Amino acid sequence: MSNLPRKIRMMEIMQDGKEYWNYEVIEQTMKDYGFQGEFSRDTLNMDLIELAAVSFIKEVDLKVDDEGVYKKGFLLHKYVITEDGKARLSEACMNAI
Amino acid sequence: MVDLQALRQAEHGRRIRFGYMWALFCAVLWGLWYIPGTVVWDLNPFDTMYADIAATSGDSMALVVTAILITAINAVTVVIALLVWNGVLGNYGEMVRTAKAFKPCSRWFLFASLFGGPVAILGSYIAMGFGGGAFAAVAALLYPVVGAGLANAWHGEKISKRAAMGIIVIIAGSVTIFGGGMITELQSGSIGWMGYLGGLMAATGWGIEGAIADKGLDVSSADVGLHLRFIAELGIWVIVALPLLYLAGYNVFSYAIQAFEPLTMLMFAFAGVTFGFCYVSWYKSFPLIGVGRGQGIANLYGMFAVISTILFFGDVPQWTVLVGGALCIVGSFIMFSEESLELETLRA
Numbered sequence: 001m002s003n004l005p006r007k008i009r010m011m012e013i014m015q016d017g018k019e020y021w022n023y024e025v026i027e028q029t030m031k032d033y034g035f036q037g038e039f040s041r042d043t044l045n046m047d048l049i050e051l052a053a054v055s056f057i058k059e060v061d062l063k064v065d066d067e068g069v070y071k072k073g074f075l076l077h078k079y080v081i082t083e084d085g086k087a088r089l090s091e092a093c094m095n096a097i
Numbered sequence: 098m099v100d101l102q103a104l105r106q107a108e109h110g111r112r113i114r115f116g117y118m119w120a121l122f123c124a125v126l127w128g129l130w131y132i133p134g135t136v137v138w139d140l141n142p143f144d145t146m147y148a149d150i151a152a153t154s155g156d157s158m159a160l161v162v163t164a165i166l167i168t169a170i171n172a173v174t175v176v177i178a179l180l181v182w183n184g185v186l187g188n189y190g191e192m193v194r195t196a197k198a199f200k201p202c203s204r205w206f207l208f209a210s211l212f213g214g215p216v217a218i219l220g221s222y223i224a225m226g227f228g229g230g231a232f233a234a235v236a237a238l239l240y241p242v243v244g245a246g247l248a249n250a251w252h253g254e255k256i257s258k259r260a261a262m263g264i265i266v267i268i269a270g271s272v273t274i275f276g277g278g279m280i281t282e283l284q285s286g287s288i289g290w291m292g293y294l295g296g297l298m299a300a301t302g303w304g305i306e307g308a309i310a311d312k313g314l315d316v317s318s319a320d321v322g323l324h325l326r327f328i329a330e331l332g333i334w335v336i337v338a339l340p341l342l343y344l345a346g347y348n349v350f351s352y353a354i355q356a357f358e359p360l361t362m363l364m365f366a367f368a369g370v371t372f373g374f375c376y377v378s379w380y381k382s383f384p385l386i387g388v389g390r391g392q393g394i395a396n397l398y399g400m401f402a403v404i405s406t407i408l409f410f411g412d413v414p415q416w417t418v419l420v421g422g423a424l425c426i427v428g429s430f431i432m433f434s435e436e437s438l439e440l441e442t443l444r445a
Contacts (some may be wrong), residue, residue, distance in 0.1 A: 003197065004194060005202055005316065005317045005318070011316070050315075062101060062105060063101070
């Protein structure tokens with residue numbers, strides 16, 4: 001269970017600087033909040049896209065979802081947190097607790 | 098072998114299109130908002146309230162006090178409209194989490210509400226009460242210049258030459274639309290300094306609000322952020338502004354109770370729905386296409402305000418409206434046609 005807003009929690013999952021596929025982050029976040037269903041999943045994916053748009057995370061790899069781990073036929077993105085993202089996260093988490 | 102880059106570009110293009118779509122929704126709804134916003138001044142109890150206060154404290158004071166009460170009730174219906182919206186999206190949990198994260202998120206929405214409510218929306222209502230919807234709309238048209246400039250200065254948001262050009266053409270078009278009407282209003286002497294002050298408040302307030310809210314939006318969701326911003330605004334009116342007016346001898350609460358009559362409430366419901374969802378769309382476009390572009394396209398509200406004025410009030414447009422409308426469309430196409438890969442990341 002997490003008390004952080006969704007986007008901050010997603011950056012927190014990625015804060016170790018390792019590369020994560022979008023479905024990995026989404027799966028973990030859904031577990032944290034007890035979310036279910038495709039609508040929540042797509043909402044969280046949109047959050048990741050928005051985080052990438054403001055350069056808090058950046059895309060490092062992509063592949064087509066052939067097996068349907070996320071959405072069959074769609075693109076899967078692999079992200080890593082950026083320095084900007086880490087800076088914003090440390091500011092966010094220090095104060096949110 | 099699937100062409101990954103082509104798929105990636107297509108996906109990216111979708112994001113940009115969504116952003117522009119939200120900004121366009123915002124423009125349509127915003128243009129509609131000037132209808133209830135203007136009409137409500139002539140309804141009970143605001144017409145008598147204005148006259149009562151004007152008799153004792155003068156026109157300027159009457160205008161400000163009445164505008165404060167109208168803005169406060171406007172905030173109530175927007176909060177209700179957004180309660181429905183976030184309820185459907187299942188966002189109440191996220192709202193509590195975002196509100197609790199004060200420093201990274203809700204602090205920015207509180208600041209945004211200070212500039213959005215008591216500055217921009219109040220200013221707009223003052224301008225509407227003084228010079229009518231057309232005057233209020235034109236007066237605020239410069240706000241994307243403020244917003245794009247601040248977003249660039251504060252968080253290094255990129256403004257391409259093309260986006261800047263588009264914004265300028267849209268502003269030129271919007272000014273042309275209202276130019277004719279404004280000259281008539283000026284000649285008839287119906288606009289005083291309070292009206293101009295209201296217009297200036299709207300332009301700077303909304304520009305600053307957009308740039309500040311963007312700072313909170315980068316780590317929170319737009320629907321939730323906006324709702325918190327309006328709840329904060331409501332707090333400013335109900336906890337601070339209205340009691341202060343009451344202490345100053347203006348019986349705003351008795352007028353507020355009188356506002357509970359069908360036609361007035363219908364107008365406020367109309368204002369709440371159009372304004373609430375215009376604001377949702379506005380906030381949703383920022384993370385996708387940036388504050389500068391989002392506000393630039395949303396500025397098409399000038400054109401939609403004219404269309405809705407024609408439809409609802411039956412005012413026949415002048416030639417300036419047609420020329421200005423054409424300029425607005427040209428300007429937004431300049432922005433739409435931007436190479437979408439330039440928007441891969443919004444910040445430098």
